[in-house]
Amino acid sequence: MPVGVCGARLTGRDLKHKMRMRRLLILLTVALAAGAAVLILTYTNSLALDENNCLSCHGSKDLVKTTETGRKISLYVSEERVNTAATVY
């Protein structure tokens, strides 16, 4: 007959209950770890200054637009200037 933590003799039902509790504990740990991972990921994401990923296009010096009069305007935005700007895009 197996003996529980408190020294009491465990019946078959108690043993099954103990196993279920252990599985629940493992599940809880995994869920907690996953939750923490998601939190950390979203937290580091929110630290990025270029939140809307504008620089994926405007970070390129080749991005220009041509006006109706044929004038070329550079749409390049320096990442350094974005990171030090007062406005958050």
Ligand code: HEC
């Ligand atoms: C997928 C690439 C892409 C992304 C991402 C992008 N842009 Fe643009 N943006 C362009 C292109 C291309 C033009 C030029 C459109 C045109 O020729 O009129 C432009 C034009 C602009 C203009 C107008 C310039 C002008 O005077 O006509 C502004 C302002 C601008 N973008 C700001 C932003 C901001 C702020 C973000 C982030 C929220 C952003 N863009 C994200 C490609 C992008």
